[in-house]
Structure formats: structure tokens, C-alpha cells
Amino acid sequence: MKIIITGSLGNIGKPLATELLTKGHEVIVISSNPNKQQAIEKLGAKAAIGKLEDASFLVSTFMGADAVYCMIPFDFNQADQKAYFQKIGDNYVQAINQAGIRQAVFLSGWAADITTSFNIRTLLEKLSDTAVTELRPGSFYSNFYSYIGMIKQYGAIMANYGGEDKIAFVAPEDIASAAAEELTIPFKGKKIRYVASEELTCNQAAHSLGEAIGKPDLQWITISDEQFRNSLLQTGMPAQLVDDLVRMQAATHSGVVYENYLQHRPVLGKIKLNEFAKEFANAYNQ
Numbered sequence: 001m002k003i004i005i006t007g008s009l010g011n012i013g014k015p016l017a018t019e020l021l022t023k024g025h026e027v028i029v030i031s032s033n034p035n036k037q038q039a040i041e042k043l044g045a046k047a048a049i050g051k052l053e054d055a056s057f058l059v060s061t062f063m064g065a066d067a068v069y070c071m072i073p074f075d076f077n078q079a080d081q082k083a084y085f086q087k088i089g090d091n092y093v094q095a096i097n098q099a100g101i102r103q104a105v106f107l108s109g110w111a112a113d114i115t116t117s118f119n120i121r122t123l124l125e126k127l128s129d130t131a132v133t134e135l136r137p138g139s140f141y142s143n144f145y146s147y148i149g150m151i152k153q154y155g156a157i158m159a160n161y162g163g164e165d166k167i168a169f170v171a172p173e174d175i176a177s178a179a180a181e182e183l184t185i186p187f188k189g190k191k192i193r194y195v196a197s198e199e200l201t202c203n204q205a206a207h208s209l210g211e212a213i214g215k216p217d218l219q220w221i222t223i224s225d226e227q228f229r230n231s232l233l234q235t236g237m238p239a240q241l242v243d244d245l246v247r248m249q250a251a252t253h254s255g256v257v258y259e260n261y262l263q264h265r266p267v268l269g270k271i272k273l274n275e276f277a278k279e280f281a282n283a284y285n286q
Contacts, residue, residue, distance in 0.1 A: 003067045007107075008033065009040060012179065059095045067103040101130055105133045107179075131189060136264075139168065139170065141169055141273065155218075160228035161222060162222040166200070178195045196269065198272050203219075208277050225246050
């Protein structure tokens, strides 16, 4: 099969491209960064350098492909996140329909039902002739890297969820494996697939990471929505994105997100948090 991957060689894109190439597929990786071309080609894939905002570029790149993996990256330079997400989503729909793509995987998230910035279900309804999987991964292990500074400064993880809140955590490699299956196994219609590697409370996750970095008493403290919102705004994150993140994580704290997840509970992936914790410790100690 000829398969298009968006997202360059990111946390999911690289292992996804590697797995598909290993299985003998022709892979084209889209990147907006010309400096990534050599790394893409070194893997054995072809590079398509261009921007997702350019609908004509997507249409020409998608032509002749059998399947595509679509993700919408965050762009903190976009003040109107809703308009940005919608534009990229509409470009994907246009390119898929014009190119006659048979199968598509759209990366979403396990709190997708909570967000107001972008309604992916409405978008996917426009793909009437394409088999589409909405991939809903849990909370990425790699998100923990953003807490390194906080742990060093305050000795704890802090967010508007934590403590005994139950979370479906996931390794990007397990997401890639699920995406590879959905791109290459024929089916018809539309479906949602959740992806998770391990189900833990926040306290259990904090203990695992703490053990790895020599802080076995590391705590995951729940702060108020307002405190969390203000901390995000201070980083320069766009207000629309902040409001969505606060809302989604508040729903995580209330248990709504986990309840939705349990209705589509997946077989857990291979990579557990203790394994990731070793990589986290290396980054923490640099």
C-alpha cells in the first residue's frame, strides 16, 4: 500500500513510518520543515515538504495513495484555534475526497467529546466514501516531560486533576501500532478506537516516575481550575486552547472522560509506565 503520514517524524510519526516500512508499504511523510527531508529519506520513506494550510499541496500529495494518517498539530501562534483546526480539517477532507483515498486515520484524543474548539465527528461525516478511524489515545507518556521544570521547582506535579483520578496513559509507540493496523486492515464505514498502554491513578503514575528520579514521595497535587488556567496563560498559550485544556482536564478529574473511555475500553498496549520512566529519568537528570 501507498500510505501518507502527516506530523513529520514526531512521537507517533516516526514509529508509525518505521513499522509500515518494515511491513513493506510505500510511505510518504509530510513535513513543513525542509531540514527533516534527509532524516525521512534515511528511514526509507519519501519526503513531501509543504504546509497543511496549503490545500493544493495536500491534494497533489494525496493523489495515488491508498491510506492517510491525519493529525492536526498545535500552533501556539494561532490566536483563533477553532478557525485554525477547522481550516486544517477542511483541507484534509478536500484532499481525501479529491484523491479518492480508501482509508484514513484521524488522530483525536480520549477527551474529544469534551472539547469545543473542534468537532471532529462533524468533519468525518464529510468523508462518505472513505473508511475512517478516529483514533483516541489516552494521556501520552511524553506529556510528562513538560512537568520536569515543575518537579524541579516545586517538588510535585500539579494540575486540575491528580491524586486518585484514574487515567488511561499511553506510549506513542502503542498509538503508532494501532494506527498501522487501522491504515492497513480493510473495513467499511466509520469507527472510534481508543488506545491505552496502562490504566493508573495519578498517584501511582507519580510514584513510578518518582522512583525513577530518586523522589519516591513525588506527589501529583490537584489545584483549582482557575489556578491551572492562570499557570497556562502565563506560558503564552492561546486563551482558546487554555480554556479547552482546562475543561478537558476538569472532566478528567470528575471521571467523565474515564467513563467514556470504559465504554470503548481497548486491549492495553505493550509499553508500561515503568519502562517509560527510565527515559523520563534520563531527561530529568540532563
